[in-house]
Amino acid sequence: MIRFDQVSKRYEGGHEALSQLSFEVAAGEMAFVTGHSGAGKSTLLKLIALIERPSHGQIVVDGQALAKVGRGGIPKLRRRLGMVFQDHRLLMDRTVFANVELPLLIGGIAPAERSRRVRAALEKVGLLSYERQLPDSLSTGEQQRVGIARAIVARPAVLIADEPTGNLDPQLAVEIMGLFAEFQDIGTTVLVASHDLPLIKRMKKRVVVLDHGRLVADIPAEEVL
Amino acid sequence: MNAPAVAEKPVPRSGRSQHRHFAGWREHHGWSAAASLRRLGRRPLGTLMTVAVLGLALALPLAFYLLLANVQSMGGALGRNPAISVFLKADQAGAQANLLAGELRGRPDIASVAVRTPQQGLDELATLQGFSGAVHALDDANPLPWVLVVQPKAGLDAAAVDQLVEALHGERAVDLVQDSGQWRQRLDALLDVGHRVVLVLAGLLALAALLVVGNTVRTDIAGRSEEIGVLLLLGASRAFVRRPYLYAGVWYGLFGGMLASLLALAIELALAGPAAELDRAYGGSLTLGALPWWLLLAVPLAAAVLGWIGARLVSARQLRKAL
Numbered sequence: 056m057i058r059f060d061q062v063s064k065r066y067e068g069g070h071e072a073l074s075q076l077s078f079e080v081a082a083g084e085m086a087f088v089t090g091h092s093g094a095g096k097s098t099l100l101k102l103i104a105l106i107e108r109p110s111h112g113q114i115v116v117d118g119q120a121l122a123k124v125g126r127g128g129i130p131k132l133r134r135r136l137g138m139v140f141q142d143h144r145l146l147m148d149r150t151v152f153a154n155v156e157l158p159l160l161i162g163g164i165a166p167a168e169r170s171r172r173v174r175a176a177l178e179k180v181g182l183l184s185y186e187r188q189l190p191d192s193l194s195t196g197e198q199q200r201v202g203i204a205r206a207i208v209a210r211p212a213v214l215i216a217d218e219p220t221g222n223l224d225p226q227l228a229v230e231i232m233g234l235f236a237e238f239q240d241i242g243t244t245v246l247v248a249s250h251d252l253p254l255i256k257r258m259k260k261r262v263v264v265l266d267h268g269r270l271v272a273d274i275p276a277e278e279v280l
Numbered sequence: 281m282n283a284p285a286v287a288e289k290p291v292p293r294s295g296r297s298q299h300r301h302f303a304g305w306r307e308h309h310g311w312s313a314a315a316s317l318r319r320l321g322r323r324p325l326g327t328l329m330t331v332a333v334l335g336l337a338l339a340l341p342l343a344f345y346l347l348l349a350n351v352q353s354m355g356g357a358l359g360r361n362p363a364i365s366v367f368l369k370a371d372q373a374g375a376q377a378n379l380l381a382g383e384l385r386g387r388p389d390i391a392s393v394a395v396r397t398p399q400q401g402l403d404e405l406a407t408l409q410g411f412s413g414a415v416h417a418l419d420d421a422n423p424l425p426w427v428l429v430v431q432p433k434a435g436l437d438a439a440a441v442d443q444l445v446e447a448l449h450g451e452r453a454v455d456l457v458q459d460s461g462q463w464r465q466r467l468d469a470l471l472d473v474g475h476r477v478v479l480v481l482a483g484l485l486a487l488a489a490l491l492v493v494g495n496t497v498r499t500d501i502a503g504r505s506e507e508i509g510v511l512l513l514l515g516a517s518r519a520f521v522r523r524p525y526l527y528a529g530v531w532y533g534l535f536g537g538m539l540a541s542l543l544a545l546a547i548e549l550a551l552a553g554p555a556a557e558l559d560r561a562y563g564g565s566l567t568l569g570a571l572p573w574w575l576l577l578a579v580p581l582a583a584a585v586l587g588w589i590g591a592r593l594v595s596a597r598q599l600r601k602a603l
Contacts, residue, residue, distance in 0.1 A: 104513065134515030144510045160311065161516045163304020205514075 056082040057103060057213060057246060062112030064098050064268070072098040073268040076112070080246055080261075082212070085239035087255045088248045090265035096248035099265070100217050103246070104136060105129045117212045117244075134162055137206035137243075139216035143198045145190040151177065151201050152186040158209040176208040177201075180234060196227040203234055207243070214238055216247045220254060232258050256280060308523065316527035319500075327532075330496050334489050334536025335543060338583055341482035342544035346571055348474045350555065351467075364441075366428040366448050367456040376453050377426035384430060389444050392431045398424040425455060438465050486586055493532045493590035497525050501598040508599065518599055525595045526588055533587020537580030544571055544579075 057080040064073040073095045080086045088096050101107040103116055105124060114121045117135055124132050137158075145154050155176055159169040177183045180200040182193075190198050199219060206214060216235065220228035232247075232254060239245045239260075249255060255262055259279050264272035320327040368377055374397065381393045401424040405411050430448065432441055441459065448457045501508070511521050548570055 106513070130512075130515045130517045130520075132515075133513065136515075138513060144506075144513070146507050146510060157511070158514050160308065161511070161514055161520060163301055163308065165303065166307065 056080065056115070056117060056244060058113075058115040059099075059102075060113040060115075062102065062109045062114055064095075064102060064107060065110045071268055073102070073109075073265075076265075076268070076270055078263055078270060078273060080244055082117075082244050083239065083242045084261065085236060085245040085247070086261040086263055087258070088246060088263045088265060089250055089252065089255055090271075091250065093267075094265040095268040096250070096265060097217055098268075100138075100215050100246070100248055103213075103215055104138060105132055130161075134158065134209065135212055137209070137211035137214040139199075139202050139206045139214070139219045141218035141221040143190070143202040145198055145201055145205075147190050149189070150186065151182060151188050151190060151193070154190065154201055155186075155204045155208050158205060162209055164209075172208055172210075173204075176204040179207070179237075180204045195222050196224075196231070199223060199227075199231060200234070203231065207238060211243065213244045213246070216245075216249075218249055219247065220249065220251060225254070228254050229257065236260070308520065312523040313527045313530075316524040317531055319524070320528060320531055326496075327535075330492060330532055331535045331539055333492055334532060334583065334587075335539025337485045337488050337492070338537055338540035338579060339543035339547075341478055341485055342540060342571065342575075342579065343547050344474075344478045344481060345575075346544060346548055346551070348471060348478060349571075350551070351474070352471050354558075362432070362441075362460050364430040364432065364445060364448065365458040365460065366430055366451075366454055367458070368426045368428070368453050369455040370423075370425050372426055372453045374426060377428065380451060380453055381428050384428065384448075387444075387447075389433050389436060389440060390430055391433045394429040394431075396427040396429060398422045398426060401425075401427060486582075489533070489536065489583065490586050490590040490593075493529045493587045494594040496532060497529055497591040498594045498598055500528060501525055501595060522592075522595045522599060526591045529587035529589075529591025530584045531587070533583040533585065533590075534580050536587070537583025540583065541576040541579050545576065 059076050059078050062073055062076045063071065065071045076095075076099070088099055090096055098107065102109055102114055102121075105121060108121075116132070119132060119135075121132070146157075152173055155173045156169055159172060164172070174183060174186070177186055180203055182197060182200055182204065185193060185197065185201075190201060193201065199222070203216075203219070206216075214235070219235075220231050223231060228251065235245050235247060236258065256279055259276055261276045262272070262274040262279055263270065264274070368380070374395075377395050381395050384390055384393045399422065402418075402422050405414075405424075406416075430444075432444055436444070445457050445459050448454055508521055
């Protein structure tokens with residue numbers, strides 16, 4: 056579950072990225088956050104991952120009030136999140152397997168269990184046969200799928216994605232979004248920031264619309280046309 | 281796909297969970313050690329240069345230590361029985377010499393007294409290169425005095441030997457007292473200075489080694505800032521991120537220390553030939569010093585600790601900057 060309660064974020068220099076934002080994504084729900092460039096989508100995700108702190112308001116992620124999470128607690132919180140980035144952020148000098156394995160290594164999971172889970176995650180995204188390859192040898196879409204496998208391998212309660220289909224062709228973008236929908240189907244809370252309206256409409260999920268940091272629309276899944 | 285995790289609440293760690301946490305921590309140490317070693321292997325030239333600089337820096341104090349140990353050993357061997365030569369006045373005859381020798385033998389600080397006649401002195405002089413002509417020119421006249429060779433008791437300290445020399449000076453029949461142990465005291469004083477210099481040098485070069493490792497790790501961290509950022513986003517703790525760099529510091533130190541020990545052994549081997557010659561020249565009475573095995577083992581271990589400290593100091597600062 057993700058809950059924003061009157062959250063504002065003002066950066067140094069006075070720019071207000073988010074203003075009095077309140078919404079809730081229930082546990083096991085999937086929602087899109089959309090808006091034009093600079094609407095505050097990325098800031099919203101950064102606040103969830105504690106990359107930034109809000110200037111005002113309360114955020115609760117997976118039952119944890121983020122205001123109460125100190126510096127030492129940030130890694131633990133992040134281990135409960137799965138994060139997917141537009142630029143994948145894969146380590147190019149490590150194999151696909153080693154990249155996907157990272158969250159489990161960080162979480163102190165035993166080698167045999169790690170191996171089992173990494174293979175399961177790679178199989179889920181259709182890249183099991185690529186496990187020994189370096190990310191450089193994969194296409195952009197495949198790299199993104201490796202990023203998704205890495206995000207879900209530790210079985211996060213919450214999955215957040217920042218423009219995960221930004222660099223992909225429409226067909227591949229639909230496939231990737233389909234993967235996110237599958238994670239929702241098995242109970243993961245999924246929040247995807249995207250400005251790809253046609254794709255969002257096609258997914259028929261709840262849509263939160265931001266404009267200049269303010270919530271301007273919160274469209275339930277059944278009302279998405 | 282595996283089942284998703286349910287919302288976790290902070291709960292106290294159970295014994296099983298603690299065991300699993302410890303096992304994971306231990307496993308990551310092994311992983312970090314192996315990964316950092318692989319990284320060093322991936323850029324062999326840079327690694328070799330760093331290790332070479334460390335090895336040379338740490339070998340220098342070892343070489344000085346070896347030199348000092350040998351000088352000390354030689355000094356010990358040559359000055360093992362520092363005798364005091366007591367030259368009697370020219371008007372003193374053999375009877376007075378024997379009488380004085382008898383008196384001196386009764387002193388508790390003297391082990392033995394040998395009486396050397398003027399003729400013995402002259403014979404000895406004649407054997408020395410360049411003196412035979414001069415001795416022959418003397419004909420039957422012998423200007424050399426009677427000499428008592430006084431051997432102080434073993435274990436007498438420098439102050440007691442000085443007191444003995446003073447007492448011998450005070451004897452009416454004595455013209456000159458020559459303490460051959462004095463050079464040993466001077467050598468010991470010089471060796472003390474040398475030991476201090478080695479300590480200071482070792483300290484400075486250890487600091488240099490620390491800085492070399494620190495700078496190498498700093499560069500390494502700066503070059504991997506992207507990776508560090510990803511690890512932190514995935515929930516890695518600072519300790520987790522720092523660990524491979526600490527192991528890199530340990531490897532640099534360990535390999536540098538091993539090279540230093542090998543270099544010191546090579547120096548010892550190179551000196552072995554001339555040292556054996558010197559020993560032969562002194563009739564095999566010298567026991568030349570070698571580097572003790574524990575020191576050769578301790579240097580790599582101490583260097584590994586130095587490497588760890590250097591990496592720890594720098595990584596803490598660099599990671600703060602990277603966040």
